[in-house]
Amino acid sequence: MSKDPKLAHRPWLDPEAEPYIKIQGITKRFGDFTAVDNVDLDIYKGELFCWLGGSGCGKSTLLRMLAGFETPTAGKIFIDGVEMNDIPAYERPVNMMFQSYALFPHMTVEKNIAYGLVRDGLDKATIQSKVEEIIDMVELTQFSKRKPHQLSGGQRQRVALARALVKQPKVLLLDEPLGALDKRLREQTQYELMNIQDQLGVTFIVVTHDQEEAMTLSTRIAIMDKGKFIQTGTPTEIYETPDSRFIANFIGSANIFEGHVVESGKEHVLVRSTRDQSLFYIDHGSDLQENAKVWVAIRPEKIKISKSPPEQSDHNQLIGTVDDIGYLGKLSNYKVLLDNGKIIDITYPNQVRPKSGDHLVDWEEKVYLSWDASSAVVLTH
Amino acid sequence: MKKQRSTFMFSMLCFGLAFLYIPMVLLIVYSFNHSKIVPIWGGFSFRWYKVLFESPEVWQALLLSLKIAVVNATFATLMGTLAGLALVRFGRFRGRTLFSGMISAPLVMPEVITGLSLLLLFITLSQFIGWPSERGFTTITIAHITFSMAYVAVIIQSRLTGMDESLEEAAQDLGAKPLRVLTDITLPILAPGMLAGWLLAFTLSLDDLVIASFVTGPGSNTLPILIYSRIRLGLRPDINALATIIIVTVAIGVILAGYIMWRQEKQRQRDQQMAAADKLDFDTETTA
Known part of the structure; x- marks a missing residue:
């Protein structure tokens, strides 16, 4: 696409590149409390973008606005050029992986993963092959007939990922995707997540409070505090050239x-x-x-x-x-x-x-x- | 010392069990008494069971009670579930606190008052719109639904509060419209709670004497009303037989429910072990 091969991996440096997700002046208030305060951000196609911040900084609220579970008080969100404000959650081209995984307890692994495709009204054969393909990718083939409570934490995490990815969303939203895993599994899963993202080329937005996770995973990080982005950049930029004492101490x-x-x-x-x-x-x-x-x-x-x-x-x-x-x-x-x-x-x-x-x-x-x-x-x- | 204490504990246990079960055992024993006068033993026989089975009144009362219980349980579950959903999932609407208070009022209201007020309602209605023209099945069922529904609503409310809301959001996120979310996700997950509510409503209705006797009319006797009216004229051996049948039925039900729960618990433990074992496999795989 781009003339300069370097820019293919760093589309935010290319002045001609069109952002895939545009967040414009988004504000969300709950009563007197401002959770997200007039936020602007451009995210490009194929990025793995992390929103990093402590609890209550507004990162999850912003993610929920992208998914359509919260309505912004002001501002607009565009995905692939389409304004999202009036589109309900069930029609948005985004899928979310929940922090609690939110696997349907009464359905098998297979049924959980197929649910989104069934709702899209695809025919049985297509659903079958797509589900098999993704189950194979996350290495859960032998567990496909099990119910969520018969799985370990790491397996559940992969079911949740597969379920969100199988619809091939334009954007995948991940809310603390590795938060519930123990340390060793988390490190390993980090790399799996990056490989999968690389394979499928889906744009990922990850919300996390874990700076190490953000540094390892992302193409770019935006650090959030009190409902605002205070610095945005690549992991190296943020670590080597923090622009405030807060960031210098928050990252490392x-x-x-x-x-x-x-x-x-x-x-x-x-x-x-x-x-x-x-x-x-x-x-x-x-x-x-x-x-x-x-x-x-x-x-x-x-x-x-x-x-x-x-x-x-x-x-x-x-x-x-x-x-x-x-x-x-x-x-x-x-x-x-x-x-x-x-x-x-x-x-x-x-x-x-x-x-x-x-x-x-x-x-x-x-x-x-x-x-x-x-x-x-x-x-x- | 230790021996002494265990003897004490054992005798307390026996006393407690005796306190609970001797009356029932006595009832069962006397139901096999051949004599017509209850407290005088006249030898073992099935005489009163035969009398009972040949009495059409008892059969009618049983049938009426069951009919009322089933219809009541079904409607109460339906309406109670809707009420529970409205209270937990619809956010803060106007009058929510009032509604939530009013839904639980029948739980604490004395039965006599509920019965009396319903009777008044039915009389007034029949005067003004001519319905219900006579009191019986319909009026008892309606009366039962009004209080059973409150119990169901409470059960559903607690199940819903314990349910992860992100399950419903996940379904929506995967493309299910709100009604679909209800039928695909919320209701199946609520099903055990709804079943529990149904069974509770069923039992409450079978048990009820006070409210039913207020709103019933001539010729419509539920089983509790029949038993009570016969006992008023003195102890009767055939009622002992009827009571024995009820006790045995309930006991079988309780044991069955206990067995099913025990099996589910076993299954759950097995599942957990299975998941833990898989995790170990997974770990060794990756370290190898």
């Missing part, structure tokens, strides 16, 4: 330093910390005013920790003592106490197997912290 963790701009140019920013006057040099430019109050965020895994002093420099260096060590096997978490009383989190991979069982550095040891000029991010709010 970050060490945040308050300071003010000393120098601001096209190629760099220099920030002086309010607390101890240390300097932060960041190698991407900004249009910040001098003396503006800003925050510098550095991810724990981007800080180098060392017992010997690094090359002398007047910026991006800190000195402290090791306060605590958390050994996690593949990596260790260090808490380093700076002279000014601030505690810095550092994550360091255990690349070398320590011979004596010692850590890279020990408790109460004096350490030097340093980081690359490209690692830190300047935040204005």
Whole structure:
């Protein structure tokens, strides 16, 4: 379709691409409470889009408006160019996978999956073959005659997925699709879900509160808080360039330093910390005013920790003592106490197997912290 | 010490059971008494069962009671289900609280008052529109429906509140219109509750003496009315026989229901084990 093959996987960068789902100024109020507050969003065909947020942030309400279970107070939703506002749930080209799976308890796996096709009035042979095909895809063939209560949690999850997918909806809505599974099954199912989405090319919208799940699954993530999207982007964009302290802390963790701009140019920013006057040099430019109050965020895994002093420099260096060590096997978490009383989190991979069982550095040891000029991010709010 | 306590528990159990069952056992024993005077034992015989089976009045009363019970249970289930659906699924409509309060009023209203007010209603109606022209089957059935319906509505209400609403949404999401959702999903899931409601309404109707005796007319005796009217003239051996038959029927019903429930529980446990076993298979498969 697109001339640039890169854009085929990133349609949101292509100015000519037409969004598949358009959410325009959607607001939903329940009495005095505004669950969704004037939200705009474009989603492109074939995306696996995650809405990430804590409970009560409005993500489920927005999903239910797409499915047609809630009517927006204001705004419009378009799917594939058609306005959805006046179309009832049972006529929308979307299907939903419910958090509780909502499998019909009085029907077998087969009947559950066939239900949507029967309602569409397809003939028996077509239904039969479609159902068999999808049951095969989710590997449930030997369970097709069972009732939902005779299945394990993971099997139920796959029945729910198959039932929602068999109608080949334009958009599949997934409400906390992996929420009810235990950790190991969840990790494995994540990849299954991605493969299925890739195979069928259906646009997925996933609602979740689990940031790891969102990071693994999605092409793009929109982070929701108090009924609004506060940042939208690819997992990398959101992790590496969060645009607020809230996001920096919500997605992963970050060490945040308050300071003010000393120098601001096209190629760099220099920030002086309010607390101890240390300097932060960041190698991407900004249009910040001098003396503006800003925050510098550095991810724990981007800080180098060392017992010997690094090359002398007047910026991006800190000195402290090791306060605590958390050994996690593949990596260790260090808490380093700076002279000014601030505690810095550092994550360091255990690349070398320590011979004596010692850590890279020990408790109460004096350490030097340093980081690359490209690692830190300047935040204005 | 332990032995003492268990003897105490055992005697308490025996006392409790005796308290509950000796009257019934006595009734059953006396039903086989040949003597015409109830408390005097005149030898074992089926004499009063024969008398009972040859009495057309008893058969008529039984038939009337069953007819009323079946019609009542059916209508009460229908209307009670609709009321329950309206209360739980239609959201907040005007007068919902009032309706919900009024639907449960018959549950707490003294039977005498329900009976009296219904009698008044029927008399007034027959004066003004000439219907019901005589009291009997129709009036008793209507009276029974008014209070049985309340019980059914309560059962259905609790079943519906316990039911995951997303089941209905899922059906809609898959393309079922609201009426379809009702017939395909809601009603089948409610079916056990509706059956329980039907059985309860059936039993309530068979049991009822007070309301039925208010709204019945000459010649229309339900079984409880017949038993009561005969007993008023003194203990009668043929009524003992009738009571014994009722006790045995009820006992068989209870045992049967218990057995079915026990089997369902077993089945459920087996299903759970089966699902758990599959899960293990699945896990080993993926780690291999």
